[in-house]
Amino acid sequence: MSNKSRFLGIGSYLPKERLSNDEVAAKWSLDTSDEWIYQRTGIKYRHIISEDEFTSDMAGHAANNALKDAQISAEDVGLIIVATTTADKTFPSCATIVQAKLGCKNAFAFDVQAACSGFLYAVAVADEFIKSGKIKYALVIGVDAMSKIVDWQDRSTCVLFGDGAGAVVIGSDSEHGILSTHLYSDGKVDILCTNGGVGTTSSSGYICMSGQAVFKHGIEKLADVILETLKQNDLQISDIDWLIPHQANVRIIEAVAKKINLPLDKTVITVNQHANTSAASIPLALDSVKSKIKANDLVLLASIGAGMTWASVLLRY
Template sequence: MSGAGEALVRRAVIAGTGSALPARRVSNAELAQQVDTSDEWIVERTGIRFRHIAAPDETTSTLATDAAREAIASAGIAAAAIDLIVLATATPDQTFPASATKVQAALGIGDCVAFDVAAVCSGFLYALQVAESMIRAGSANRALVIGAETFSRILDWEDRATCVLFGDGAGAIVLEAQETAASDGRGVLATRLHADGRHNQLLYVDGGPSTTGTVGKLRMKGKEVFRHAVTNLAAVMNESLSAAGLAAADVDWVVPHQANARILDATAKKLGLAPEKVIVTVDRHANTSAASVPLALDAAVKDGRIKRGDLLVLEAMGGGFTWGAAVVRF
């Protein structure tokens, strides 16, 4: 516990969580009717059993809005109290304006700061640090941080190596400025982000407004991505814990990017963490890119595993490569 008279610090505290998934849930068996694959093949290599696929009237912004509404209700505040929206996505509704502004309008929020962040699967971690920094600096008091994707729109449904891996969805948190004890208070304690653009061709989309004038399709070299992911994620988790003055033994829960069950297992082993401390939703959500970390967080909050005061490490790696981790006292 903090000592009497200990100085308080301004931190960004998670006040609420929320999520949204498209109505349509697609099993491996259903996919096997469309492409040359099988339930056994997918489960053995990835751990994925189901994914949600957006209907034509479900978009990144509609899913983001639904997740945001849940997070706002969970925080017990009015939407009008939000003064910052940071939406992480690689699949925006439009090239511009930012999908965050569509969420703002849908929630009935008047003047606030609203923009998108593009860091693919690491997007939520990037958005979290941007929002946390703005709150800590005093330029925002309550922020919606959202990860939302409709990756089904950019998949090549004839490429069995990639189309089985991804799904659609959205997750959101409300970050709120609070004065907490420096030693044991709640909030975001440390974040560390990285990028290395030399690996562009290992995970990318083969299109864009200034190159092909088209949206393009996702392309990936899975084995190379796997190798980089395990090494980079273990390193950045240790880096963020060290920055917070903590160790892996202090962690209650790891909330990872849900790309592949094998990556989750390998990363936990590299850190010496028990598998039961890792929140896993990849089996039912597949890889939802920037949405995967907040989706997993909300699932574990709703089922009672994550409780107030728990120490969490959030981590992700995605195309770019980009990767990052955050240490959060929930």
């Protein structure tokens, strides 16, 4: 039996509508500017889902691209996990809707909700199923339509988010693949949430955030989980070939890289083009650089999200 699970295929999808900071300010009559947004976040653009498009549609497009990259069919997939905060419906799960759209008739499917850390949570779960030998191929999708849950009159939050999807096909490998996964949460930290929910207000609510607290917490927890991951694998910072962090704010990414003494040229940054796409953030960034990652490269994925949740996945490419 193989002792590792490996990313065999990677795919992504972004909605057609792409808005610059100035276009967002003009469309929703916001008292802000490109300079104000970019200086504080590093964000220049974000993609916005159309009215007739759903989270499951974005997930399906990204998944199809990952299946093509892995060169396997939908019927080969034994497990589908969708990490999302913005599922099409309260139930059924987004994953089962995607299953039907893809024709993965041999898979079982469910959602994971860990906000921006959801993709890495889902990868960790799929990793265990693959290593156990219970399934041959898993499809893990990170997808969010954050434009559906932002208050477009709140300039402090609405400019930070975008929509998109990323997916990976995971299978077994005897040499390369996932070396370790690390998942954490702290439910006592309530600095990023929505002001509603099905069980409280019968609606999703809008995103509310304590910006400075999230900034500080993000730097601390991302740095901690990166260093702990390396320590548990007897590795040094210099061993990392690629750091792919959650893409929330370029200032957080820069501060983390500085804190752990990692050269910024080893850090993947796509937040300038996509904004914060929540669970889609890391797989979108991964897909953007997959052609540059070489065999045997050490890749570290790290995320921070509402909950608060934080996580890492270390893999040998």
